[in-house]
Amino acid sequence: MEKEKLTIEYELHSRSKSIIWQLISSCEGLSRWMADEVEDNDGMLTVTWGSPMGEKEVRHARVLERDKYRAFRFRWSEDEGHDEYFVELRIDHDALTDTYMLVVTDFAEPDDIDSMTHIWTHDREKLLRRTGV
Numbered sequence: 001m002e003k004e005k006l007t008i009e010y011e012l013h014s015r016s017k018s019i020i021w022q023l024i025s026s027c028e029g030l031s032r033w034m035a036d037e038v039e040d041n042d043g044m045l046t047v048t049w050g051s052p053m054g055e056k057e058v059r060h061a062r063v064l065e066r067d068k069y070r071a072f073r074f075r076w077s078e079d080e081g082h083d084e085y086f087v088e089l090r091i092d093h094d095a096l097t098d099t100y101m102l103v104v105t106d107f108a109e110p111d112d113i114d115s116m117t118h119i120w121t122h123d124r125e126k127l128l129r130r131t132g133v
Helices: 017-025 027-033 110-131
Strands: 004-011 037-041 044-050 056-067 071-076 087-094 099-108
Touching: 004 110, 017 027, 017 087, 017 099, 027 037, 027 110, 099 110
Parallel strands: none
Antiparallel strands: 004 099, 037 044, 044 056, 056 071, 071 087, 087 099
16 A cells, blocks of 8 residues: 655744754654654664563664755665655744744555654654753
8 A cells, every 4th residue: 555645844942953953863862752762873773662671662764864954864664665755854944933843754554644643743742841842
């Protein structure tokens, strides 16, 4: 089944693009809100969710792009061979309001769009709670 593109925009509460960039493009930053642990080994990400003593989910991804202060893009290993599928965390700036937006692009099966939207919204709320961004 073909995946559908999902794009979600979240207003951020920081005016520092360097802080935002650190949170969306580094292992330490992503581990604060998107996953419990993120490791980068020469462009290959290992992303882990779950408690140290409990069950864990581990996924792998390849970094496709790090466009400093603009976008971080990666592809999950199960999507290799499908160049049209990726996850992108992009920073947009509205000069008129001087606000930054986090634009998340992801792909999901049609039946999973609502669930994926919920997961990203939950992650965004965790980003706000843990960092104030």
